[in-house]
Amino acid sequence: MDKLKKLSNWFEERIDLSGIRKFMDKKVVPVHKQHFWYGIGGITLFLFVTQIITGILLLLYYRPAADSAYESVQFIMTSVRFGWLIRSIHSWGANLMIFFLFVHMFSTFFMKAYRKPREMTWISGAFLLILALAFGFSGYLLPWNKLAFFATKVGTEMAAVVPGVGNHILMFLRGGEDVTGATLTRFFGFHVALLPITTFFILLIHLVLIQAQGMSVPPSLEKEYNKNPKTMKFFPDFILRDAVGWLAVLGLLGVLAALFPWGLGEKADPFASAPMGIKPEWYFVFLFQTLKYIPGRILGLNGEALGIFVIGLGILFWVFVPFFDHRAQKNLPSKTFTVIGIVLVLYILVMTTISYFFSS
Amino acid sequence: MKENSKSRRTFLLGGLLSSLTAFTAMMLYPVWRFIMPPKVPESTQNAVKAAKVNELEPNSGKVFPFGSKPAILIRLANGEYRAFSAVCTHLQCTVQYRKDFKLIWCACHNGRYDLNGNVVSGPPPSSLEPFEVAISGSDIIVSKRA
Amino acid sequence: MNLTDILQREDATLKKIEFIILVLSSFSIAAFAQQGGNKSTCIACHQDQDPPLSTPVEQLKTSVHNNPKLSCVGCHGGDPTAEDADVAMSKAKGFIGKPKPEQIPKLCSKCHSSATFMRIFNPNVPVDQYQLYLTSQHGILLKKGDKKVATCISCHGVHDIKKADDPTSPVFPANIADRCGKCHADADYMQGYSIPTDQLSEYKKSVHAQTLYKKGDLSAPTCNDCHGNHGAMPPGLSSVANVCGTCHLVQSEYFSTSPHKEAFDDMGISECEACHGNHAIHRTSDQMIGIDEKAVCTQCHDEDSQGFKTAAIMRNGIDSLATEISMAEAMINKANQAGVEIQDKALNLPNSKDALIQSRVLIHTLSTEKVGEKIKQGLKAATKALEIGRQALKEVGHRRNMLIIMVVLTLLVAGFLVLYIRFREGNDAR
Numbered sequence: 001m002d003k004l005k006k007l008s009n010w011f012e013e014r015i016d017l018s019g020i021r022k023f024m025d026k027k028v029v030p031v032h033k034q035h036f037w038y039g040i041g042g043i044t045l046f047l048f049v050t051q052i053i054t055g056i057l058l059l060l061y062y063r064p065a066a067d068s069a070y071e072s073v074q075f076i077m078t079s080v081r082f083g084w085l086i087r088s089i090h091s092w093g094a095n096l097m098i099f100f101l102f103v104h105m106f107s108t109f110f111m112k113a114y115r116k117p118r119e120m121t122w123i124s125g126a127f128l129l130i131l132a133l134a135f136g137f138s139g140y141l142l143p144w145n146k147l148a149f150f151a152t153k154v155g156t157e158m159a160a161v162v163p164g165v166g167n168h169i170l171m172f173l174r175g176g177e178d179v180t181g182a183t184l185t186r187f188f189g190f191h192v193a194l195l196p197i198t199t200f201f202i203l204l205i206h207l208v209l210i211q212a213q214g215m216s217v218p219p220s221l222e223k224e225y226n227k228n229p230k231t232m233k234f235f236p237d238f239i240l241r242d243a244v245g246w247l248a249v250l251g252l253l254g255v256l257a258a259l260f261p262w263g264l265g266e267k268a269d270p271f272a273s274a275p276m277g278i279k280p281e282w283y284f285v286f287l288f289q290t291l292k293y294i295p296g297r298i299l300g301l302n303g304e305a306l307g308i309f310v311i312g313l314g315i316l317f318w319v320f321v322p323f324f325d326h327r328a329q330k331n332l333p334s335k336t337f338t339v340i341g342i343v344l345v346l347y348i349l350v351m352t353t354i355s356y357f358f359s360s
Numbered sequence: 361m362k363e364n365s366k367s368r369r370t371f372l373l374g375g376l377l378s379s380l381t382a383f384t385a386m387m388l389y390p391v392w393r394f395i396m397p398p399k400v401p402e403s404t405q406n407a408v409k410a411a412k413v414n415e416l417e418p419n420s421g422k423v424f425p426f427g428s429k430p431a432i433l434i435r436l437a438n439g440e441y442r443a444f445s446a447v448c449t450h451l452q453c454t455v456q457y458r459k460d461f462k463l464i465w466c467a468c469h470n471g472r473y474d475l476n477g478n479v480v481s482g483p484p485p486s487s488l489e490p491f492e493v494a495i496s497g498s499d500i501i502v503s504k505r506a
Numbered sequence: 507m508n509l510t511d512i513l514q515r516e517d518a519t520l521k522k523i524e525f526i527i528l529v530l531s532s533f534s535i536a537a538f539a540q541q542g543g544n545k546s547t548c549i550a551c552h553q554d555q556d557p558p559l560s561t562p563v564e565q566l567k568t569s570v571h572n573n574p575k576l577s578c579v580g581c582h583g584g585d586p587t588a589e590d591a592d593v594a595m596s597k598a599k600g601f602i603g604k605p606k607p608e609q610i611p612k613l614c615s616k617c618h619s620s621a622t623f624m625r626i627f628n629p630n631v632p633v634d635q636y637q638l639y640l641t642s643q644h645g646i647l648l649k650k651g652d653k654k655v656a657t658c659i660s661c662h663g664v665h666d667i668k669k670a671d672d673p674t675s676p677v678f679p680a681n682i683a684d685r686c687g688k689c690h691a692d693a694d695y696m697q698g699y700s701i702p703t704d705q706l707s708e709y710k711k712s713v714h715a716q717t718l719y720k721k722g723d724l725s726a727p728t729c730n731d732c733h734g735n736h737g738a739m740p741p742g743l744s745s746v747a748n749v750c751g752t753c754h755l756v757q758s759e760y761f762s763t764s765p766h767k768e769a770f771d772d773m774g775i776s777e778c779e780a781c782h783g784n785h786a787i788h789r790t791s792d793q794m795i796g797i798d799e800k801a802v803c804t805q806c807h808d809e810d811s812q813g814f815k816t817a818a819i820m821r822n823g824i825d826s827l828a829t830e831i832s833m834a835e836a837m838i839n840k841a842n843q844a845g846v847e848i849q850d851k852a853l854n855l856p857n858s859k860d861a862l863i864q865s866r867v868l869i870h871t872l873s874t875e876k877v878g879e880k881i882k883q884g885l886k887a888a889t890k891a892l893e894i895g896r897q898a899l900k901e902v903g904h905r906r907n908m909l910i911i912m913v914v915l916t917l918l919v920a921g922f923l924v925l926y927i928r929f930r931e932g933n934d935a936r
Binding site: 365368369372373375376379380382383386425428429430450453454467468469470482483484485 | 723725726751752753754755756850851852853856860863864867911912915916918919922923925926929
Binding site for chain 2: 068
C-alpha cells in the first residue's frame, strides 16, 4: 500500500488528478429493487472488450481473401494452440454481446431511462445497436463457409428492395453485383476498421454521458426512492458487484466454447445452389420471418419495399422514442409505452421461435 | 470486533488476490500459446509440395494428399508436369496413372481420362478438376486454380 | 401480249400492279408445288382419318424419321403424289402395305446398312446393325422361320422411332430392360422356348438396376451392355469374365490369371456368374468370402480342401482390416462431434479404406500373399488413423479437464468477491 501511495504521489506531482479522484469518490449508484439492471450495460461493454481482444488475436492468423479465408480459420481451429478456444469465444461472445445488448436496451426502455435529461444517451445507444448488428453481420461472413455465404446473399438482397437507392446500397455492401471475394474483403474492412473506430467514438459519447449524468431511477420507483434515497459508491462497491457479473460471463463463455465449440462447416462455393432453410443469424431472424409473411403486392405496391419502409418507420420511432413519450418526460407513468415495449419483445420472441421451429 | 474484522479482511483480500492471480494466469496461458506460432507456420491447404523435381520419371504419376482429398501429379513423356484431382467423378474412387495406357485410369469401373483430365471411356460423367503446377527450386508445388 | 406491251400501255401503273400480282401468285404456286416430301398424299389423306389410320401421322411428328428427305414410301412403297388411294397404294407402284415381321430387318437395312445413304443424315451413325442382327439369337431364329422373335420394330418402335439418348425412347438406357422384358418376361409368349422368363424380375433386384434406376447413373449396365443390342446373344461360358471385365477390368484380369478360370471353364461353370449370379447380381459383401454357410466358397470347397483354408485366411484378413477402420472412424467421428477438428494430412483413413476395397478385389486372384500384402498396407494406415482418433479424443478429455479447472477457479474468485462485498457492506452498515 505504501508503494502504491508513492506511485500515486509521483503522478500527482506531474498532473492534477484531484478532479478525477473526487469524481470517482463521489460517483454513486442508486440502490432500489431494480438496481441490478444497472450492471447489464457493463456486461455488454465487457463482452465488447472480449471481442476486441479475441478479434485482435484472430487477426494474427486470419486471411481475408476468398481462396484463403476458410483455410485460415481451419488452420486456427486445428493447428494453432488454443485456436479453437479463441475462435469459439469470439463467435459465442458476439452472440452473447448482442443478447445482452438487447436486454440492456429493453431494460432501459422499460425503466424509461430515455427521458430527460438522457435522450442523447438513448439515441447514441440506438446507434450502438446498429453498429453491433453491423459487426455481427460483417463478422459472420469472414469464415467464408456455405452458411455464411448464403446468409449474406439473402441479407444484402434485402438492401436492394429500398426504392431508389436500394441498388446502390447493394453494390456498396457487396462490392459488386454478387457476393464474391470482393464482398469478403469489404466486410473485413468494415469489421476490423470502419466499425471499431465508429463504435469507439459513439461509445465514448455514450459512456461520458452516463458518467456525467449518473444512473436514472425509473418513474415507478422514484417516489419511494425519493423518500429514502439509498446509494452505493460506484468505486469500489458497484464495480465489485459488476466484477462478479463479468466473471460469471467469462465463465459462461469458457463453458460454451469448450462444450459447444463453434463449427466451421463447408467452404463457400459461389456456383452451388443454396441449401434449404437458409436463415440469417438469430438476431435478424425476427425481421427475416416478418418479411416472409408480407404478401408480394399490397395495394399495387411492392410488398417487400413496403415492408422494409414500415420496418424503417418502426426503427425511427424506436430511436426517437424519448421525444414521443411525453408522459415519461414529465416523470409520469406511461403505460402505453410499456405496452409497446412488451408487444415488441413478444413479437421478437414469437417470430424467432416460429422461424426456428415451424418454418422451413 | 475490530481485530476479527481486520483479520477477516486480510483473509478475504488475500484469498481474492491469490485466486485472481491464478485466474489471470489461467486466462493468459492460452493467449500466450496462441500468439506463439505453431510448428507449421501457415495453412497449406491450397498449395502442396507434391514431389521433388526429379522424383517422377517421364510417363509416370504419383497420388498425393491435397487438403483432405487425393490429387494426382503426372509427368508426361515429354517431361511436362500436370496435376488433377484424383477423385474419380463416377463414384469417387482414387484414380491412378497407367504407364501402359498412357492414361489416367480408375480401377473401380475401368473409367479412363486422357492427359487433360477429360473422360475417354467408361462411366465417369465429367472430367477431373485440373490443378496448377509450379516448380519452386527443387519442389513441385500443386495449387488450386484461381 | 408480251411483257413490254403490258408495260407500255397507257394506264401503265395500273397494269404494272396487275403484273406484279400475277408474278407473285405464280411464284407462290410454284413454291407450293415444290413442298414435296412430307406433304405427300399419304400424310394428307391419313391425317384426316380416324385412329388407327391417323396414328402414324401423329407419331411421325416426333420421330427421328420426320425429315423432308424421308417419306412413307421409303418403307411402304407406293406413290406419294397420287391423289387416288387405289393408285397411291397399288402394287404396281411398289406398295407393300404393312410389312411382315420377317421382312422388317431387311427392309430397315435398305437404308441403315448403306453408309452412302446414312452419310447424308449423320456421318457418324453405325451401319452394321443388320449384320449384327443376323448373328444374334433373334436373327438366327428369324432365318429359321420363327416369326415371334424380336425385329427392329420390337425395340425401336415403328413410326415414332426416337434416338437412344432421348429419355422417351424405348431404347434409352433406363427403358431397355422393360422393353426386353415385354417378351422375355412374358411366360405365355415365351412358351416353347427353353429359356427362363425371370431375367427382368431378377435384374430389377440387382445392384446394377438400383444404380441405374434409383441413382440415375446411366453408365450402369442393362440388358444390352452384357448381351449386345443388335447382336444380342448371351455371352459364352468362357467369355463371361471378358464381358463383366469391360467395366470390372481388375476383377476380370485377376480372375483370368487365377486357378479358377481354367477350373471353371473345364467344368462348364460360367465364371463370374458362379459366385455373383447373372441377372440378380447383388451388392457384394464380405460374407461372400469365408467358410460359413453364407459364403460362396463352401458351395464347392470342402473342409479339407486348399480352397477352404484360403477362404478362411482371406476372410480373417479382411475382417481385421474392416474392424480397425471402423474403430478409427468411430473415434474420429466422436472427436468431431465433440468439436475437435481433425487433420488427417496423410489421408490415413481414406488410404486404409482404399486398401480394404483393393483387398476385397484381390481375392479374385485367390492368392493369400497378394491379399495379405494389401491388408498389411491397409492396417498400417488404419493404425495411424486410429492413433489420430485417439489423440483427438485425448484432446477432448484435455479440454474437459481444462474447463473444470477454469470453472472451479472462476467460482473461487467469484466466491471470494461475493464474500468480500458482503464483508464491506457489513462493515459499512456498522
